[in-house]
Amino acid sequence: MLHGARISLVVATIALLSGFVTGTALGVVSGYAGGWLDEIVTRLVDIWQALPFLMVALVCVLIFGQSTTLLLALMAALAWNPFVRVIRSQTLTIKNNAYVDLARVAGCSTTRILIRHILPGVINTAVVIATLSVGSLILAEAALSFLGAGVPAPDATWGSMVFSEGRGYISTAWWPTVLPGLAIFLVVLSLNFTGDWLRDRLDPRLQQIA
Template sequence: MRAFFDSDLWWSFTRSPVTVISAVVAFICIAGAVFATWLAPHNPFDLASLQLMDAFKPPAWEAEGDGTYLLGTDDQGRDVLSAIMYGARVSLLVGFAAVAFSTILGVSLGLLAGYLGGTVDAVLMRIADIQLTFPGILVALLVDGIVRAALPRDMHENIALFVVIFAIGISNWPQFARTVRGSTMVERNKEYVQAARVIGRSPLSIMLSHVLPNVMSPVLVIATLSLGFAILAEATLSFLGVGVPPTQPSLGTLIRIGNDFLFSGEWWITIFPGVALIVMVLSVNLLGDWLRDALNPKLR
C-alpha cells in the first residue's frame, strides 16, 4: 500500500484537482447506489408505502414542495431522490457487468489474434472491423432485438437484465481486442517470450503468464472509458423501452417516465435523473482521461 502512495500514479492523481473532484463525485454516486437501501429516504418501489395523493409534488424549495421529498415526487408519488439512487444501482450494475464481459471477451480474442496470427488473426480482426463500422448503440439494439425474438415472451422480463448486459458487452469488445492484439504482436517477439518458448512453456501459458500482464495498462484505460459508454447505452435502451424491465427501473427508465410530463410543468421528474446520469458519466470519463495520460510514458 505504501508503494502505491509513493508511486507516480498517486502523485499525478493528487496534482490534478479535476481528477480528485471527479473521483469524489464518482465515489458518492457509487456509494449512493450501492447503499441505497440504507441511505435513500424512501423505498420508491414498495407499493404499500406509496400514496397517490403525494404525486407530482415539486422539489422541497418550491412553494408547494414538501420537505419529506427533497427532489419532489413522480406521477405515482415516488420520491424522485430515492428513485434516482435505486435507479443508479441498476445502471451501474449493467455498466460494470457489460464492461467486465466485453473486457474478458475482447482481451481473450485479442491475445489469440496477436499471438497466433495468420488465419485466426485475419478472421477475428475482420469481424471486429465489420462491427466497428456500426455505432455501438445500434449493435446493442440489434443484439437485444434478436435475443428477445429468439426467446419466449414470458421469459423476457426475467432475463431482461442479462440480455441488456450481453447486448452492450458484445457491442464493445472490438476496442479491447484491437488494442490487445497490437500490444501482443509487439510483446510476442521480445526476448522473454522467446525464452519461455525455448524452455517448453505452452502457448496458453505464455499468453496468460507473460504477455497478458504486459498488455493490461491500455486495457484499464479503455475499461474506464467504456464504463461511461455502457451506462449511457443502458440508459438509451431503457429510454427506448427495450432495456431493463419496469420493475427494475434504471436512470434511463426514470428519464423516459418523466419525459411524458416534461411539458405539463412537472420538469423535476425527468431533469433530476438526467442530471444524475450526466454527472455520473462525466466523472467516470474524466477519471478515464486522467488514467490514460497518467499511464502514458511519453507524458511523464
C-alpha cells in the first residue's frame, strides 16, 4: 500500500502543479485582458467541461496505448479547469482597484502589473483550490485505473489495488481492497479539511476569531 502511494501521490502532485500554473495563468491573463482573449479562454473552459472526461481518456488510451506519460497528460488536462473561472472572476475585481490604476498611470508594463499587483491578490485562492483539487485527482486516477487507463502493470497504485487487483478476491481476502480504499478516503478527507482551513485563514472575510 505504501509503495502504491508513491505513484498515486506523485501523479496527483505533478498534474496539480501543471494545472495550478496553467489555470492560474489563463485566469489572470483572460480576466485582465478581456475582449476576444477572455472570450476564447472562457469558451475553451466551457467546451472542456462539456466533454465527458472518462470517454476522452478511454479514446486516448485506445489511440496512444496505456502509459504513465499518457496518464499524467490526462490528469493535467483535468486539473487546470477548476482554477480558470475563479481566478478570472477575482482578476476582474482586482484590476479595477485604485492601486492597479495607479500602476498603469505610472507606466508599469502589463507583465509587471500582472505579476506584482494582480497575482498576489489571487494566489491565496489558487492555493485553496489546489488543496481541494488533490482529492478529486486521486479519485480520478483510481477511476482511470479501474477502466484500464491508469498506470500499466506491474506498477501498483491505490486505484489499481482497489479496483483491478483486489476486487476479485474481496470475498476471501478483504484487505487488498479495503486498506487502499481507506487510504484514499483518509487522504482526500484530510486534504479537504486542509483546504477549508486555508480558506478560513487566507480569506479576511472568513477569518475565525479564536
